[in-house]
Amino acid sequence: xxxxxxxxxxxxxxxxxxxxxxxxxxxxxxxxxxxxxxxxxxxxxxxxxxxxxxxxxxxxxxxxxxxxxxxxxxxxxxxxxxxxxxxxxxxx
Amino acid sequence: xxxxxxxxxxxxxxxxxxxxxxxxxxxxxxxxxxxxxxxxxxxxxxxxxxxxxxxxxxxxxxxxxxxxxxxxxxxxxxxxxxxxxxxxxxxxxxxxxxxxxxxxxxxxxxxxxxxxxxxxxxxxxxxxxxxxxxxxxxxxxxxxxxxxxxxxxxxxxxxxxxxxxxxxxxxxxxxxxxxxxxxxxxxxxxxxxxxxxxxxxxxxxxxxxxxxxxxxxxxxxxxxxxxxxxxxxxxxxxxxxxxxxxxxxxxxx
Numbered sequence: 261x262x263x264x265x266x267x268x269x270x271x272x273x274x275x276x277x278x279x280x281x282x283x284x285x286x287x288x289x290x291x292x293x294x295x296x297x298x299x300x301x302x303x304x305x306x307x308x309x310x311x312x313x314x315x316x317x318x319x320x321x322x323x324x325x326x327x328x329x330x331x332x333x334x335x336x337x338x339x340x341x342x343x344x345x346x347x348x349x350x351x352x
Numbered sequence: 353x354x355x356x357x358x359x360x361x362x363x364x365x366x367x368x369x370x371x372x373x374x375x376x377x378x379x380x381x382x383x384x385x386x387x388x389x390x391x392x393x394x395x396x397x398x399x400x401x402x403x404x405x406x407x408x409x410x411x412x413x414x415x416x417x418x419x420x421x422x423x424x425x426x427x428x429x430x431x432x433x434x435x436x437x438x439x440x441x442x443x444x445x446x447x448x449x450x451x452x453x454x455x456x457x458x459x460x461x462x463x464x465x466x467x468x469x470x471x472x473x474x475x476x477x478x479x480x481x482x483x484x485x486x487x488x489x490x491x492x493x494x495x496x497x498x499x500x501x502x503x504x505x506x507x508x509x510x511x512x513x514x515x516x517x518x519x520x521x522x523x524x525x526x527x528x529x530x531x532x533x534x535x536x537x538x539x540x541x542x543x544x545x546x547x548x549x550x551x552x553x554x555x556x557x558x559x560x561x562x563x564x565x566x567x568x569x570x571x572x573x574x575x576x577x578x579x580x581x582x583x584x585x586x587x588x589x590x591x592x593x594x595x596x597x598x599x600x601x602x603x604x605x
Contacts, residue, residue, distance in 0.1 A: 262401045262482045262506050262544070266445055288445035293481075293575070295402060295437050298582040300543075300574060306441050314434035314442040 263301065265291040275307040275318035284318065286310045297321040356417075363387035364416040366409070371425060371464040374456030381425040381461060382409055384416035390470030393604035396461045396497070397424035398479030398486045400575075401448070403440030404428060407578060418597055420604075421471060425461045427454055427486075450518040454486050455493050462496045474498045474604040478596070479505065481575060485523060491534060492526035499603035501596055503537045504574055506544030508553055527556050534564040535599045537592045539572030539585070567595050 267289045275284040284307040294302035302321045309316035322330065356362055366384035373379040382404070386392060395415050399408045404426040412422035428443045443449060458477070465471045477500040479487035484505025491500035507514060510522035534557070538550045545553065550568065557564045569576065569588035576585040577592070 264444070264448060266447065268445065288441070290444060292444065293402060295440075300583065304441070304444075306445065308442075308445075314432045314438035317438055317441060319437075319441065 263290075263292045271307070273307070277316070277318055282309055282312070282316060284309055284316075291324075294321040295319075297323070299323060303327040362417075364413065366413050366416065369464070371423075371460045373425060373429065373460040374453045377429065379425050379429045379457060379460065380404075381423055381464070382412055383421070383423050384409075384412040385421040385470070386416055386419055388470070390421075391472035392419055392421050392470055393472050393600065394421045394423060394462070394465040394468075394475040395600065395604075396458055396465070396475055396477050397422055398454070398458060398477065398483035398490070399424055399427060400479070400481035400483045401440065401444060402481075403436035403443075405436035405440075407580065411577075414593075420476075420600065421465060421468065423461045423465060425457050427457055447516070448482070448518055451486075451489055451520070455490050458486070458490050459494055459496055462494075472605070476500065476600050476604050479503065480577060481506065484508075488534070489523045489526070491532055492523060492529045495531070497532055499533050499535070499600060501535045501537065501599065503577065503592075504539060504542055504545065506542075506574075508545060509549045524553060524556055527560050527562065530557075530560070530562050532563075533599070533603050534562065535595060536564065536566040537595070538566065538568045539574060539576050539588070540568050540570050541573035543574065565595075565599070567592060 269287050271287050273284050274281050286308050288306040290304040294304060302323055305320050307318040364384060364386050369381050369383045370378050371381045397408060397412055408424050412424050415422035427449055428439050431439055431443050462475050465475055475497050477487045477490055477497050480503040484502040485507050487500050487502045488505055488508050508523045540547050554566055572585040572588040573583060575583040577589050578584055
């Protein structure tokens with residue numbers, strides 16, 4: 261089905277597309293038909309520069325379970341990075 | 353359904369043209385037609401949510417091969433240009449296009465057909481996925497068409513939480529206005545529309561005494577025409593196309 265399920269967030273970062281790196285300012289997270297993944301439905305995650313037209317997009321398509329694993333990995337990396345960098349800052 | 357024999361000349365032209373859509377906007381449109389003086393019936397194709405893509409172009413050429421003028425407007429024209437996937441992703445993130453804009457764009461495609469000297473004056477509608485929903489919406493909202501084919505249009509029946517500014521009315525609530533024959537093509541394993549929703553749709557059509565026929569396929573889900581995906585079901589697809597060509601042959605010629 262066309263679920264039209266979309267969650268969006270403003271972000272600050274860079275993404276690498278076919279023409280190299282560009283700034284990204286929004287992430288669109290959808291649960292709908294994937295374009296490429298051979299699943300009826302999947303997570304589509306698009307990192308975009310909202311002001312630069314449809315082509316300014318770094319896209320991934322993931323199964324729902326992969327999305328959950330991604331969330332765990334993201335949070336673990338952020339927590340570890342903030343903790344370790346915090347320890348370095350406290351020691352210096 | 354036009355059947356070619358091996359001794360016949362056959363030719364078609366398929367190209368991008370520009371029509372006038374909603375608000376007078378110029379819209380790129382794919383047009384495929386048989387070569388010849390005609391007159392040929394027309395089919396306005398309403399593309400699916402993955403965009404104005406290769407599948408729709410292939411389908412248009414299929415209709416041209418079978419003796420129809422197929423015309424498929426780019427409903428995402430206002431949302432920028434790029435690969436069909438990139439444009440469709442942007443439109444999806446923005447919540448789709450407005451129903452009122454789609455209706456006017458599709459009527460613009462019909463107006464383009466009306467100006468063609470090889471058009472016989474009768475036009476059908478067809479759409480898959482979101483285009484199936486749009487097909488039903490246009491069929492219930494416009495007096496410009498002669499037959500409609502809804503291929504697994506989801507959200508013809510909508511919950512209150514699905515109604516929004518772009519989609520202010522559930523198409524099922526417009527059924528009373530349907531004045532042309534309807535052909536419905538559905539996979540019983542689909543989740544939108546579910547088999548129960550297709551049952552409900554059929555019941556509403558019966559209540560209003562509408563001219564319709566539904567064909568429903570076991571072992572098929574959503575998008576079973578899409579030969580480039582795992583959803584493809586060849587036997588169901590070929591049977592459905594046979595029904596479509598017979599339906600259009602009956603109502604557009």
